[in-house]
Amino acid sequence: MVVGIVIFLSTVAFALLIVGDPIEGNSWRQRFRETAVGEFDAIEVSMHSDTAFKSPGFANFDLSWNVNSYTRRYVSGRGGAVTSLEWDIIFNEDLSQPLSLLFRVWWGVSWVI
Numbered sequence: 001m002v003v004g005i006v007i008f009l010s011t012v013a014f015a016l017l018i019v020g021d022p023i024e025g026n027s028w029r030q031r032f033r034e035t036a037v038g039e040f041d042a043i044e045v046s047m048h049s050d051t052a053f054k055s056p057g058f059a060n061f062d063l064s065w066n067v068n069s070y071t072r073r074y075v076s077g078r079g080g081a082v083t084s085l086e087w088d089i090i091f092n093e094d095l096s097q098p099l100s101l102l103f104r105v106w107w108g109v110s111w112v113i
Contacts, residue, residue: 042106044076054092
């Protein structure tokens with residue numbers, strides 16, 4: 001499965017990595033790892049394809065982070081400042097559906113776009 005990820009960059013190098021294989025069920029989830037942006041304390045993902053997130057959108061943070069906001073097209077999470085984070089994104093549609101996401105992190109006083 002190839003997950004299309006749309007990432008808009010400024011002067012920061014992203015290192016958003018897909019970790020392992022998708023986990024299938026009534027919906028499916030994929031593990032991700034973010035690193036190399038420096039310190040951050042929030043992430044957000046917006047859906048830019050015809051699929052949707054399944055509630056709660058994010059799961060299984062490797063640190064004490066929580067989902068901050070969820071809709072079928074947008075999900076955000078917050079926690080203590082970190083330089084690396086792993087978590088699952090949960091998708092509602094079939095694994096075969098094309099997927100395009102916009103990913104952002106909070107770094108310093110503004111979103112890194």
